[in-house]
Amino acid sequence: MLVSNSRRRENVIIRGARVLDPTAGVDEVLDVRVDGGVVSALGHDLDTNEHHVLEGAGRVLAPAFVDPHVHLRTPGREDEETLATGTAAAAAGGYCAILAMPNTDPVVDSAAVLRALIEQARTDAVVPVGFLAAISKGQEGAQLTEMAELADAGAVAFSDDGRPVASAGLLRRALRYVRVTGRKLALHCEEPTLADGGQMHEGRVSAELGFAGYPALAESVMVERDLALAAHERRPIHLLHLSAGASVEALRRWRALGIDATAEVTPHHLCLTDEAVRSLDPQLKMNPPLRGVADRIALIEALRDGTIGAIATDHAPHSREEKDVPFEAAPFGVTGLETAFAALYTNLVEPGLLSLETLLARMSDGPASAYGLEPPQIALGARANLVLLDTGATWRVEEGAFRSRSSNSWLLGQTLLGRVAATIADGRVVYEA
Amino acid sequence: MADIRVMREHLLPPPPPARRHLLSVRDLSRADVERLLATAGSFAQSLEREVKKLPTLRGRTVVTLFYESSTRTSSSFELAAKRLSADTMSVKATGSAVDKGESLRDTALTLAAYDPDVIVIRHPQIGAPQVVAQATRASVVNAGDGTHQHPTQALLDLYTMQRALGRLEGLHVAIVGDVLHSRVARSLIQALALVGARTTLVGPPTLLPDGIEALGCELTSEIDAIAAADVVYVLRMQRERMAEGAAYVPSLREYSARWGITPERLRPAQVLMHPGPMNRGVELDPRAADDPRSLIGEQVRSGLVVRMAVLYDLLTTGPAPVPAAVAEEVA
Numbered sequence: 001m002l003v004s005n006s007r008r009r010e011n012v013i014i015r016g017a018r019v020l021d022p023t024a025g026v027d028e029v030l031d032v033r034v035d036g037g038v039v040s041a042l043g044h045d046l047d048t049n050e051h052h053v054l055e056g057a058g059r060v061l062a063p064a065f066v067d068p069h070v071h072l073r074t075p076g077r078e079d080e081e082t083l084a085t086g087t088a089a090a091a092a093g094g095y096c097a098i099l100a101m102p103n104t105d106p107v108v109d110s111a112a113v114l115r116a117l118i119e120q121a122r123t124d125a126v127v128p129v130g131f132l133a134a135i136s137k138g139q140e141g142a143q144l145t146e147m148a149e150l151a152d153a154g155a156v157a158f159s160d161d162g163r164p165v166a167s168a169g170l171l172r173r174a175l176r177y178v179r180v181t182g183r184k185l186a187l188h189c190e191e192p193t194l195a196d197g198g199q200m201h202e203g204r205v206s207a208e209l210g211f212a213g214y215p216a217l218a219e220s221v222m223v224e225r226d227l228a229l230a231a232h233e234r235r236p237i238h239l240l241h242l243s244a245g246a247s248v249e250a251l252r253r254w255r256a257l258g259i260d261a262t263a264e265v266t267p268h269h270l271c272l273t274d275e276a277v278r279s280l281d282p283q284l285k286m287n288p289p290l291r292g293v294a295d296r297i298a299l300i301e302a303l304r305d306g307t308i309g310a311i312a313t314d315h316a317p318h319s320r321e322e323k324d325v326p327f328e329a330a331p332f333g334v335t336g337l338e339t340a341f342a343a344l345y346t347n348l349v350e351p352g353l354l355s356l357e358t359l360l361a362r363m364s365d366g367p368a369s370a371y372g373l374e375p376p377q378i379a380l381g382a383r384a385n386l387v388l389l390d391t392g393a394t395w396r397v398e399e400g401a402f403r404s405r406s407s408n409s410w411l412l413g414q415t416l417l418g419r420v421a422a423t424i425a426d427g428r429v430v431y432e433a
Numbered sequence: 434m435a436d437i438r439v440m441r442e443h444l445l446p447p448p449p450p451a452r453r454h455l456l457s458v459r460d461l462s463r464a465d466v467e468r469l470l471a472t473a474g475s476f477a478q479s480l481e482r483e484v485k486k487l488p489t490l491r492g493r494t495v496v497t498l499f500y501e502s503s504t505r506t507s508s509s510f511e512l513a514a515k516r517l518s519a520d521t522m523s524v525k526a527t528g529s530a531v532d533k534g535e536s537l538r539d540t541a542l543t544l545a546a547y548d549p550d551v552i553v554i555r556h557p558q559i560g561a562p563q564v565v566a567q568a569t570r571a572s573v574v575n576a577g578d579g580t581h582q583h584p585t586q587a588l589l590d591l592y593t594m595q596r597a598l599g600r601l602e603g604l605h606v607a608i609v610g611d612v613l614h615s616r617v618a619r620s621l622i623q624a625l626a627l628v629g630a631r632t633t634l635v636g637p638p639t640l641l642p643d644g645i646e647a648l649g650c651e652l653t654s655e656i657d658a659i660a661a662a663d664v665v666y667v668l669r670m671q672r673e674r675m676a677e678g679a680a681y682v683p684s685l686r687e688y689s690a691r692w693g694i695t696p697e698r699l700r701p702a703q704v705l706m707h708p709g710p711m712n713r714g715v716e717l718d719p720r721a722a723d724d725p726r727s728l729i730g731e732q733v734r735s736g737l738v739v740r741m742a743v744l745y746d747l748l749t750t751g752p753a754p755v756p757a758a759v760a761e762e763v764a
Contacts, residue, residue, distance in 0.1 A: 208647065209559065210619050282560070326558035
C-alpha cells in the first residue's frame with residue numbers, strides 16, 4: 001500500500017548503538033548490519049567490509065517512525081509542500097513511512113487523482129508514502145466516493161480529515177460500504193454546530209481573550225457518535241488527532257466493550273495547553289485546538305496505557321503570508337514532521353512523564369498497526385527501517401533550517417533536546433545529520 | 434494657574450521614546466492605571482485654558498489606522514494627538530490600499546516607512562495589533578480588536594467613575610448585557626479588578642461566557658442584581674446577535690423586557706454608563722439615557738484627556754512624572 005521510489009538499497013552498518021526495539025523487547029548495545037536493505041546481522045564487532053558506516057556510540061537505534069497523519073498539500077498547494085519536500089522533512093524527522101491526507105485541491109476522491117499522486121511518489125518520495133482517499137466526494141459529506149476503485153488503485157484508508165462527516169446517516173453507509181475494500185475509516189470528530197466559528201478551546205482563556213470558543217464537547221460528542229456507529233456496524237475505525245479528556249474517556253469505555261477503535265494524538269496536544277494561545281501567535285492555532293491542563297494530562301495517560309496507540313504530527317504546512325495575519329484570520333495547522341521526536345523527548349521523556357520506550361512504540365509500532373501496515377522492527381531478515389537518535393544533543397529550531405517548504409512551527413526559536421542523527425527507510429539511508 | 438505652571442514644567446520636554454505598547458489592560462499594573470488617570474486629570478486642567486494646545490509632542494507622528502467604523506474613538510485619538518502638538522495621519526480601511534486587498538502586515542510596513550511614533554489601530558480581528566507591533570518600530574495602541582480588548586475605553590471609564598464618584602477602590606459596578614461579544618467588557622472587568630473595584634456581570638446566560646469569572650467578577654442573570662451596584666454599565670446589544678440562526682436571545686422584545694435598563698430600574702444614587710453607540714429602546718430606555726444619572730456625555734469628554742495621557746505616557750520613558758499636587762487632586 002505504501003509507495004517507494006526505486007533507488008538502490010544500500011549496505012550499511014550501524015556500530016555500537018543502544019539498540020532499542022520496545023515491541024520486540026530488545027535493549028542492548030549492538031552492531032547492526034544491513035545488506036541490500038535488509039537487516040542481515042545483529043552482534044558485536046561485526047565486520048564493516050565495504051559497508052557505509054554510521055557511528056552509533058552513545059546513540060539509540062530504534063525502529064524508525066511512522067506518521068499516520070500528514071498534509072502534503074499536493075496537488076494544489078505545491079507552494080506550501082510537495083511530495084519531495086514533505087517526504088524529505090519526514091526523513092529528517094526519523095520517519096520511514098508517512099500517510100498523506102486527501103484534503104488537497106482537487107480532493108483525492110477519484111482513482112485518477114490517486115493514480116497521478118502514486119505515479120509522482122514513485123519518483124519523488126524520499127520515504128515511502130501512503131495515500132488516504134476521501135470518504136465523500138469533494139469531502140462535502142453528501143455522496144460516497146468510489147471506494148472499491150480507490151482501494152484497488154492503492155488507497156490505504158478513507159478519511160474526510162479537515163472536516164467531519166456531519167451526517168450520521170452518511171457515515172453509517174460509509175462504514176457498511178467500506179467493508180468491500182477491507183480498509184478502515186479515519187474520522188475527524190468535530191460537531192460542526194458546536195465548533196461553529198470557534199477559534200480556540202472554550203474555557204477560561206477564550207473567555208478572557210474574547211475568542212469564539214471551540215468546546216471539548218464538540219469533539220467528544222462526535223467521538224461518542226462515531227464509536228456507537230462503528231460498534232453498530234461492527235467495523236474498525238481510527239480516530240484522528242484526539243484532543244479532549246472526554247474523548248479519551250469515551251474511547252476507553254468503548255474499547256473495554258471490545259470495539260476495534262484506534263486513535264492518535266499530536267505532539268502539540270501532548271506538550272501544550274490553551275494557555276499558550278495568550279501570545280496570540282498564529283503558530284498556536286490548530287484544529288482541534290490546544291485544550292486545558294486536564295485534557296493534556298488525560299492524553300498523556302491514554303498514550304501511556306495504550307488507549308491511544310499512535311502519535312501523529314498532523315503536519316499542516318501553511319505559507320508565510322497565510323500565517324502572518326491576526327490570529328483570528330489565520331488558518332488552522334502547524335508543521336511537525338521535523339520536530340516531533342525532539343518536542344516529545346524534551347517535554348515528556350526528559351521530565352519523566354513518558355518513558356522513551358513508550359514514546360518509540362507510539363511513534364512506530366502503534367501508527368503502523370492502526371492502519372495494518374507492517375510495523376518497523378529491528379530483527380534479522382526484516383527490511384531496514386531504522387532511526388538513529390542522539391538523545392543528548394540539543395538544537396535550536398530555526399525558521400531557515402526546515403526541509404519542509406513551510407516553517408509554521410510552534411517551536412520556532414526553541415531549543416530542544418534529542419536529535420535525529422540518521423534515518424534508514426525501506427532499506428535506504430534517507431537522512432544523515 | 435499656578436498648578437498648570439507646575440504641570441507644564443513636568444511635561445516638557447519629553448525624553449526619547451521607549452518602545453512600549455498598549456495592547457491589553459493585562460499589560461498594565463495598578464500603578465500604571467493610577468499614573469495614567471492622574472496624567473489625564475492634569476490634561477483636563479490644561480484644556481480649561483483658552484489656548485488648549487500643549488507643545489508636548491511637537492515633532493512626533495501619530496497614525497490612526499481604522500479598519501472599523503468609529504466616531505468617538507477615532508476622533509478623540511486624533512484630537513488628543515493634535516492637542517499635544519503631534520502630527521497626525523488617519524488611514525481608513527475604505528478608500529485605501531486595503532480595498533485593493535493589501536494585507537495588514539503590508540499596510541503596517543507601508544506606514545512604518547514614515548517612521549510614526551505611535552500607531553493607533555482598530556481592527557475587527559483579534560490579534561491585529563500584535564501584527565502591527567511586530568511589523569513596525571512604532572508604539573502600538575489597541576483601539577479595539579474584535580471581541581478582545583479596548584483598553585483606552587476601560588481607562589476612560591475608570592476616569593469617568595473616579596471623577597463622578599470620587600473613588601474606584603471598593604466601587605461596585607454592574608456590567609449589563611452582551612459580555613460574550615464585548616471587548617469593552619473584557620477590558621473594563623480587568624481594569625476594575627486592578628483598582629480594587631467589585632464587578633457583577635448581568636445578562637442572558639447565553640451571553641455570559643463560562644470562565645470569565647476568573648478575571649475577578651461575579652455572574653448573574655437576575656437584573657435585580659443591579660440594585661446593589663454604584664454604577665450600572667450598559668453594553669451595546671448588537672442586533673446581529675439576534676439574527677435568525679444566531680439565537681443568543683430569542684428576540685429584541687424579550688431582551689428589552691428582561692435586561693433593558695429603564696429609569697425605574699435605577700436607584701436614585703446610581704450612575705449610568707454606556708460605551709456607545711447606543712441602541713435606544715433596546716438595551717437602554719431612551720428616558721434612562723437622558724436621565725441626570727447618566728454619565729454617557731462625561732465618558733465622551735473623558736475619552737479625549739485619557740487618550741492624551743496614553744499618548745503622552747507611551748512617548749515618555751518610564752512612569753510619567755506627575756506632580757504630586759495634581760495627582761492628589763485627581764485622586
